[in-house]
Amino acid sequence: MRKVGIGIVGLGNISAAYLKAAKDFPILDIRAVADINPAAAAARAAEFGVRAVDMDAIFADPEIEIILNLTIPKAHVEVGLRAIAAGKHVYSEKPLGVVFAEGRKLLEAAREKGLRVGSAPDTFLGGSHQSARHIVDSGRLGQAVGGTAYFMCPGHERWHPNPGFYYEAGGGPMLDMGPYYITDLVNLLGPVARVAGFGSMLRTTRTITAKEREGEVIPVHVPTHVSGTLQFANGALVQITMSFDVAGHKHVPLEIYGTEGTLIVPDPNHFGGQLQYLAKGGEWADIDTDQPYADGNYRSIGLADMAHGVAENRPHRCNGDLALHVLEVMEAFQRSAETGQAIEIATPVERPAPLSQSLRDGKLQ
Incomplete structure (x- = not known):
């Protein structure tokens, strides 16, 4: 199995869950972590035995293929665009962005460069x-x-x-x-x-x-x-x-x-x-649940599925189109509340393919 290099940006509360779960997915090679607070990056790096670097270094590292963006929501698109500009795929913690127009801008930038966008949540793969x-x-x-x-x-x-x-x-x-x-x-x-x-x-x-x-x-x-x-x-x-x-x-x-x-x-x-x-x-x-990943917190499975998609040149399930559709739906609640009208949803999306096999052996259908 070809491993895919991952760089994590943002070492807040949720990062520990991702780093712990990543150990269940051999395709994920955590190359480095970075945070605007170097002390936070150093502490998390020491906790999980990974390398802490500064923000410039993580985007410049040629061995990192995917930036895992765990910053606060209002920074998701900004960090995602920086990853795209650096030639990296990006997988973001939810939501994709806090404004639909900004989320769409991120997807458009990725498509122009032939790069992928992924986003939590991945719990539906449980x-x-x-x-x-x-x-x-x-x-x-x-x-x-x-x-x-x-x-x-x-x-x-x-x-x-x-x-x-x-x-x-x-x-x-x-x-x-x-x-x-x-x-x-x-x-x-x-x-x-x-x-x-x-x-x-x-x-x-x-x-x-x-x-x-x-x-x-x-x-x-x-x-x-x-x-x-x-x-x-x-x-x-x-x-x-x-x-x-x-x-x-x-x-x-x-x-x-x-x-x-x-x-x-x-x-x-x-x-x-x-x-x-x-x-x-x-x-x-x-x-009774007859599928894998029901017995714990696998909060890296969507990232792993995306890494398999990169390595095997196939679609990934927690994709940008799905996340953008969900973001448009959520923003529509605010628009509906403000206008008193029902809001039509414009973004097309397909249901993600079911997860019919374990990711542990690298075989998905």
Whole structure:
């Protein structure tokens, strides 16, 4: 197997999960890490036994083929464009960007140079979500009718050491958590055709309770409770709510409804979880996951799939077109809330190919 050189830019909270999971995928050769804070890069490099370099060096390294962009959301496109200019493919943490027009600019720049763009989330490649995909594709649900998608919590200031960016422009629950839910829904149901939504911002400040900055007050600049409906191209209507304002709820993360059955899909922020299926006229039954990557946090699988795509000259699943479509959908909620109208979604996208084999042996179909 040819290894693909990876350079990581941005060594914040999520980088540890990527570096730990990367060890499960032999194709990934982590060549170097870099951060605008050299101390953060040095600490993470020491923790995982990799090389820390400065920002200029990581983009100039000829042995690095893909830049893994783990910066904060508002820097995703800027760093991605720098990677493209340096002749590197780029795989970004979600969302692709905080503004649809900027995300489209990134994809256009990559196409001009014959380079690839990839983006999280890759959790839909997890075993439970791939098993859900197989159930949908088998026809057991019948014609798609609709569904529900819910993420609601009191806010990330409870646990995150630096939560301010969640409440700045480009933050909020839709851009933060929406990518997991909408991407998995596209995986299951196909492209979104229209969006109608509402949003509210009930508080203008938040008080941090995470121990690192406990008691500090931060401003809020974005809607923190977003709700609406996704109309898919196949006719399915899915109600969705993403919130940083709710103490707790009992809704399951995802339900998919069909004329012949209903499917409960586990949390799309995780790779595994219990599937349940109800056939029309029947009883609820647990569905065993028969696919790999359901037993842990594999938050490098999308990057590994992209690396295999580079090495084998085949498409990768967590691709830029998918991420741009999801970004347009998320931005449409804000536009719909501002205008009071349903918003048509223009970006075309195809459902990612199902992950039918383990990546560990380098064989995908």
